[in-house]
Amino acid sequence: MMHAIVRLTLVAVLLGSCAPAASQIDGNAHPESQPLTAATAERTFPFGQPPTRSAMDVTDKHAFAQAVELEPLRDLAVSHNGRVKILDTLARETVQQLTGRDGYFDVGVPDDEGRRPKLHYDPLFTLVDLVVDTGYYVDKPLLSVGYLPLRRSFLEAAFPENPDSIEGWMRLTRIAPGMVAAFGEAMWARHEAKEPYREALLRLDGRMALFAGSINNWLVVAPDSTEDQWHHLGESGLHAELAALNRSLGDAWRAGDADAVNSAVALLAELLPTIHAEQYPTTRRSLEMAYNRTNAFEWGFWLYLFSLISLVLAFGTRRRWVSGLGYAFFGLGLAMHSFGFVVRCIISERFAIQNQFESMAGLSFFGAVVGLAAAIKLRQPIFIAASAGLGFLLLMTATQTGMPGEVVEREAAILNTSVLLKYHVTTVLVSYGLITLGLMISLFYLAAYYGAKLKGSGAETVSLAAASVAPDAATPGEGDAPKRPGLARTLADLDTAHMTVLQLAFWTLGVGILLGAWWADHSWGRWWAFDPKETWAMITWIVYLIVIHLRMTGIKNKALVTAWLSVVGFFIMLWTYFGVNLLLPGLHAYA
């Protein structure tokens, strides 16, 4: 009865203040990323209150980091940012967020020759150290500031008459949390009105909040049901043995007692999976560990690069063993790529093509697979070289340029609930992969054409192109064009291969757009809204429509025009793919 009264009262009160509603479609954007879990009153410091000043200096800290054995902690589960992951992943994400790098490093004391060594730390060590010995980092180069003028402003305030220190810290690309605490407010007051400063200050505030509150992310105790949230390690009254263990770990850590730390870590790693064991993940932890350890996408792009170089050399030198090497590198690259893609799908519990990073990994994967299939079907190794180039370019861009979405997160609700949408996205990504493949072939064509033109007769360049299309003279492409000698045949075969890819790209892009329109009609209620993403997909499609129709007009050198239009189409696709998402507002907020 009491509940009913409370509920009625609540609803009546709430209705009395019925708020203006949201203006955008909810669920249409990725869930807001929350690198820092919200704090609650019930949580305390599980490892004891960290002192404001650390007992260790730089040398002690690094020696201690070398002595402790944190492997048992690495694959423990933690609930963070909307999903259950492993501590190793949380550590990588936290350190990346704070420092802008894969790992934290500091500079040690100068040696006899005055050189200051770089002291690198395991991200997992940094993650634990940040909550056990927080005070150590107050004056350490921890927080990345990418915007140079802001970094310089902080350092000039911190070291007013010490240009050497300023330049030294400038090179570190990071500043100390103490500097933010001391001068952050003044920087806001001085620079708030200037957009670049403001953005940089906002990012810095986020990093500072993560530094100060990373303890809130330690939700490592499984609940007894899927309906409940994971428990914080420091939640009062949770588990007496756990609390004692945490405390002893913290005390030993701050005392620099590596042996005691190691034994506490081992006990903790044994205990945590036993609490509500039925909710504690098992296989997925191992997979995520394997995903983290292999760095499959990074290995993938290196292998693709080696393959590309090998195949180009093989085409030029006609050495079969070099081309064999190229195929082997390609096979290994594709294997790593496939492994990364599949494992990511498993640990993210979805078809992992739903943010910029994933779509690039997926796009290059589809492109490489289609290229391999085309190479086998049409017996044209040029497709392997083009696929290797595509894989190298896209995976390198995805992994080395801070592409949004590298961290595995939950997908936008609107993507989660539609099978149709998965077909739409996949088809469009396949078409993008084919467009990129088309670019690679067009570059071969242009290199062959202009190389030959520059040389007059075009000896090596022509032979490169000729060999690339048909290394075995007895195996022409399926172009069925009359056999022509030298350059003409090379260019004709390249053109045939090019058109094969572009036609497929044109069709898959068209079908992808129509599938998207179908889904948009179903879910948004309008099949075509001239959203920037739709508009630019249409423009991209029009480019290839023009390519196909121009070949029926009376223009000269259709193949050359096609090659150049393929380059133009690729850049328009690139803009559709990245520029529109990042720079133009629209309904495709998740893309």
Added chain:
Amino acid sequence: MSAKWRRVQAWDREHLTGVLTPVRLIIGALSTITLAVVLLVGISLYSVLASVPIGMLALGLTWLMYIAVCMAAVAVPALGLAALGRALVKKQAPRFVATIAAILTGGIAGALVWVQWIWPALRFDEVYGTGFRLFPQFVAAYQGTTLRRLPAFEMTELEFYAWWPMQAMLILFVTNMIVATIRRIEFKFVNIGVLTVHTGIVTIAVGSLYYQVFKQEGDTLLVASSTGGVGQAQQAFFDREDPALWVNAGMGWEQRPLGGKLPRYNDYSLLAGTAGVIEPIQPELEPGRPLRIETRRRDASIVPEDITLSIVGYATYAEPATMLIEQDPPRSDPRPVRRVFFVIDRFPEGMPMPAGAPPISPDEPQRFAFLLQPDRPNASVVDLSQMSVQSWRGIESERWAMLADESTLGGPVSVTITVPAAAASITLTSGDLRRPVEVADSGWTVTLEQVLPEPPFPIVTEGYRDTTSSVAMVRVEPPEGAGEPFTRWVYHRFPEISQDILDDTLDDGRPNRRDPDPAIDIHFIDQSQLFQVYLNEHTRSDRVDLIVRWDDGLIVREGLRGGDRVQLPYEGLSFEVGTRWADVIERERPIPVPAIDQEGDFIGRHDRAMMAVEVSTVDADWSRTVWLPFARYSDLPDLRASTQRRVELPDGRWLALVFGRVQQRLPGFQLRLIDFEMLAYDHRGAPRDYQSLVRVEPLPDSTRPSMPYDHVTKLNAPLKAPFLWSDSRPLVSNLVGEILSHLQPTQFKFSQAGWDRQGWEESQELVDQGLLERPAARFTILGVGNNPGIHVIALGGVLMGVGIPWAFYVKPWLLRRKKLRIQRELAEATSNPAARPAEPATPARQTETIGAPS
């Protein structure tokens, strides 16, 4: 060139001559592929202009130059080294390897040079203006402005695409395609692919035309029941884009659609309705272009005929602010306002400068102006941290005397306690904190318990909301038999709202308060600031009395008038009495939000806009302008009440106005929200889906056999109404209904579009506390849209999707098969002349372009 096209051209040349020559030229142009390509390029460029900000387009030139420099930086060393390598190595294979190695080495070296030196020098810094950028000011000004947002256009995306240039290009393109298809492509089985694709495009075009004519879309908010049952009925939805002025003259609400006339992206006449304003509008404010839109009165309007309503101003993204307008002649219950100035000739040493204060020059004294409204407690005080001004009109003489009394000086706190019956009085200072003191020999004992800069709870006394004041808490113990002890809260600025807090509490745990006991008077003067200025406006003239207090002195001046200046106890600082207005009224006006603080989601949607409406009467020479904030769901009573503005006409009539959206009725049915649920990932992760359980029922005055029915609508599972496939109907009936429903404009889909996050999260907290069984939302928002002709469009899409692979893959396969057959027949004929075919295939047909769709 196909044989058919040659035949058609020959026929044209033969028959379309003389006066028909223009027809031949036009048909000839419409038959060309070149025209199609030109039109496609035109459509693409138009789309670029529609979607990319013009500042970004201008920036594109700079980026092209960056890329050119980058390519040069990489290519020059790469090609240079390659040339060197080729010159040094002669054998073919090693030379090729050397060339590739040189290109890679040179390219990487060039890239490093670019990253290390060239790019840092070229990169443009927006704050300092260093680096290279073409048209930097234009780029900065229009970085987020697409062409359609400029004042000359003021169009949404859909409006811009529906504008005549785009329509003309699309019509021309479709016509070109039809003509070219008929005149150039053989109607043969082998060409069915390209014919299907072209038919598909025409089908989509026809379907889109029908779709565009009848398309309706918007959203509707369904309110949950307050008793846990079915929510109230919703019979309408709001248009997605079209704004409307809602008017109520006492007989109900009427909407006046503003269509595409109302701007969206730019400010217009921001100073509308500010005539007579007594405070200066920001001098830097750009008022914007003039605007005047007459709203159209419908024949059946319930608004009196003599009242005209015109839109005379629009602020695209603004915060409402209050302005004071002089009321002349004053009303019977006037509201006076006085302007005062702090004048600084030279800033005193050690005194902090007010935030944003300009530098002081001895030759140009700075004057900081403030408006004081003595009758409004929340506008009667100016507090600048180290100094303050407070104004009254007809202050209590006792209070004024106390402020003018030198004996109350001498410390940050002065609390004067008087027991009138005993004629006893004492003054406590901060040194007396927490020390019981007897008030002379009156038998009353008082203890100054604490002095707080602000009260522990916000002041909720009517008329004093949004005010604050330091407060002294004085424990009072009456003599025996004179009552129970209590604590008096005495406010420095507003002694009239002082209260006694008794020791016992009310049943609900709240403190037991009462009006101050008249047996003891307590006055508190907070003089913790450097100095305080007190003004007392005369009730019968425009003169004012003034007291300035500081820690060890005070100045009293009486009968001051506008322009009089009083030197403050700090050299270089004075206080000037300014103009007094006998009566003012408050009006709203928009303050534009700087672009840097605007949220992109709200731009162009009116959500943060304000619109100025001029109400005038035809007969009387009278008009009034009022600014209205936007109400997205103006059918919600609370939201409408907070956003509507009332205008009183001189003859006693009134109008209520709301700036909202056009509302459309649902055709013959209504919706009710039964339940809403946010489905989260495990362990209360991010939202996975949202679902509303909705009841569809016929309107009270109509009957539909298939209603009512309940349906769950989710993100990707919309509700359909009034027709919904039902297992209780025969299959044929369902099929016919399904097909017709996609042609009829009265069939609607309702998609999950918004939810009450705040209510859900608050109720989730109550669930966690065990006070509720499950979380609840106060409302859900459904996107509403009909889809007339969508199946026609879908058919066109299917035709395209099927036709392309036919043209690219099936047709070449058919041609190759045919070619092989002919070759085989020719071979047989060569070996056996008797078997020679009657007509050999023409070379043109054999080599027809593989993959080309014609």
